[in-house]
Amino acid sequence: MNSSNITITLPGELRFIRLASKIASNTASLFTETRKTEAENWEFAHAFELAVSEAFTNAVVHAKKQAAPQPVTITFTLEERKLTIAMRDSNVPFSTRTPSPDPENYPENGYGLLLIRTVMDTVTLTRENDTNIITMSKTL
Amino acid sequence: MPQPPLRHPGNHNNAMKTLIAIKEQHQSWVRDAFPNMHPLLLPLCNKPFIEYLIDFAILAGSREIRLLSDGSLMEIEEICQTGSRWGVELTYANIRPEDGERELLHKNRKFCNGSRTMILNGYTFIDYDKRLDYRVLANHSATGPIASCSTGSIAFAGPPEPAADDNPLPALRITPLDSLRSCYHIAMQILETGAERYVLPGYGSEPGCAIGRNVAIAKTAEIRKPVSIGNNVQLLPGTIIGPMAVIGSNVIIDKGSSISGSIIFDNTYIGEQLEIEGRIASGNTLIDPESGASVAMEDPHLLTGIHSATNSATLLRKTIHALAAAILILLQAIPVIILYPLLRLQGKWKNGPITQQAGLAETLAARLSLDRFPLLPKVLLGQLAIIGSAPRSNSPGCRPAVFSYAEAEDWPVTGSDAAIVERYHAVHSTPFNDIGMTIKALINRPHKRNAGAAA
Amino acid sequence: MTITETTGSTHTIVTICGTLDASTAPDFRNSPAIADPSRTVVIDLDKMDFLDSSGLGALVGVLRRKQEANATILLSCMNPPVRKVFDITGTCKLFHIFDDTDAATDYAATYLRGR
DSSP states (O other): OOOEEEEEEEOSOGGGHHHHHHHHHHHHGGGOOTTSOHHHHHHHHHHHHHHHHHHHHHHHHTOOTTSOOOOEEEEEEEOSSEEEEEEEEOSSOGGGSOOOOOGGGOOSSOOHHHHHHHHSSEEEEEEETTEEEEEEEEEO | OOOOOOOOOOOOSOOOEEEEEEOHHHHHHHHHHOTTSOGGGOEETTEEHHHHHHHHHHHTTOOEEEEEESSOOHHHHHHHTTSGGGTSEEEEEEOOTTOOHHHHHHHTHHHHTTSOEEEEESSEEEEOOTTSOOTHHHHOOOOEEEEEETTEEEEEESOOOSSOOOOOOOOOEEEEOOSHHHHHHHHHHHHHHHHHHSOOOSBOSSTTEEEOSSEEEOTTOEEOSSEEEOSSEEEOTTOEEOSSEEEOSSOEEOTTOEEESEEEOSSOEEOTTOEEESOEEETTEEEOTTTOOEEEOSSSSBOOOHHHHHHTOOHHHHHHHHHHHHHHHHHHHHHHHHHHHHHHHHTOOSOOOOOTTOOHHHHHHHHTTGGGGGGHHHHHTTSSEEEEBSSOOOOTTOOBEEEEHHHHTTSOOOHHHHHHHHHHHHHHOOHHHHHHHHHHHHHHHHHHHHHHHHO | OEEEEEEOSSEEEEEEEEEESTTTHHHHHHSHHHHOTTOEEEEEOTTEEEEOHHHHHHHHHHHHHHHHTTOOEEEEOOOHHHHHHHHHHTGGGTSEEESOHHHHHHHHHHHHHHO
16 A cells, blocks of 8 residues: 655744644545545545644644744655644653643633544654654544 | 535525424433433434434424534534435534523524524423324414423424414423433333334334344244334344333344333343343343332343353352351351240241331341241252342252342342342352352341331 | 624624634734623624634633623634534533624623623
8 A cells, every 4th residue: 555755844833833734634635535425525624624733733832941943843644545644843742731621610721632632533642852743643 | 725515505485494402401311321322312112312303393394403402512413414314404503501492593593594493492202193284383373382391392483484374283292301211101102102103113014013124033032012123133032022112223132031011222132031021221231210220230241141150050159158158057046046936936937027016036037037047058068059049949040049149139129130130140249249248138138028018 | 814893882793704723812812802801792703714722712711801801702603613623622611602693793782781
């Protein structure tokens, strides 16, 4: 089975969130399946738009203090009906970021990971050599 | 750039619209009883609850239906989608728990579009009849609730459709769907009288007998109507289904069992030689709809294999039971020596209910379960177990014993339930667990007898 | 993202056009009718094509501050992608959501009049 790879590096700044999520949803639209309904195809693309928007925001917002913004690298792996995105940033480790909020109180922050986990099939968070990697995938 | 698909605006011909508003608080009992079931899909006679509402809306001439919830709509939206399955246009919107009819109409004003609107509010069952014409509801000028009950109502808003008709409205009754008990009674009622009133799933050569797809019925299995059976069901030889039985989908009824006055929900296995009467069975739980009492079996099956029962006759179990019997003999010996002659003289050495005039001796004898004393030596000889099945028969799956598991369990002891509980424990109980159950039986027995006297 | 405000006597209609995310949330928060806690607003989401948790957080934060000052937010014309985010996070319970902006403004008028 052939798989294709696309790698993009963006500056770790808020103003590039939209660009990152649009690249993700456009890449996901390459997967339109004629056997699926228009709604299902659109859902697939929107899931990536949302997940990448959340993940990129997370990567940018948790920048190390008093450091210049670090670049964020996004790798897309396109298999036959599955898209996997891996996002790498060199900011503070995942484990030191705010934990999941108490949903009963409807807080302002912290829904990001919940949203990613709900719309994606698999999500993994790892840290390698000072780099945080979030990997998410979804199959159409 | 990908765009979300357009929701087609639908008919503009001002046909009546329907709002179905079901709040989480009314459905929460379903989540507690059946954790993996969405309340709107609760099957009543193998037809999901929401389909009854949709059928009624269609009978009333409504094709555009909006589902309103104060909780998450994602699950139900994924299952029901656009409603094309039923020939309606289904949309979804969020409301707040405290919203009343006024708020519902405000929040869905664009959907209602000035047309007559029917609001089905609450988790209730509508007693309608498909042979009647409910389109008069759309043509009528009455507004406000026309039927209500403790947990919901049917109300109307908006002007009547053209050709206003003030003929009397058909009588409509709604029943609250607020507990397993009401769910059970409604399902039984549908089974008994509903074949004509509702569109029910299944194929049947005669009314009162609806059977789904891929149902394997053994030659010696018997079906006594009225009965409703789902899809992918196996009825093994010697089973008797009905009267008044609802069997869900993906169910196996093993050899020789009988089901009557009961509902077996999806994905349930009923073991051999069981009598299920007046109960609800779901997965590994058996429920009495009237009292709400339930027994959960650890296995995903209601299990009673004959082969398993004989395996449990191990040396360890026999040794431990004998030890327990020996201890019990020692403990009871002195009270027996004192009380037995007294009670023999009084003619009260019988295992009857404790009356108000029970003397001290009799009460003491009952509390210590001294009536079982003569049987204890048999445990030492290996002829009986200390705890198992009673009556102490030798039928397959039974382990004859001094006390019975049913006496230990706080379970309404009718014959069939006792058999299930006893055989389950006979298979799954460890010898040490048995000791605990014996002590429980010793404690519970006097209570049972008291309850028997009081009843 | 662009924000348009139409000020009425008792409330303001705020129309959001575009995306509400971490980069545009500050502009949203600084919009006059949003920033004023005592002003009730009807937020028209018809032209909002995308919302993520940062945008949602901004809405929840503004709702809280307004409620403390005896005002509120009413949302109207939510699109499916936006509704999904509210649904997953359970925040749909916090807001009054209308399918029509006029209905929302009428309700705002009654709501305000009633108190």
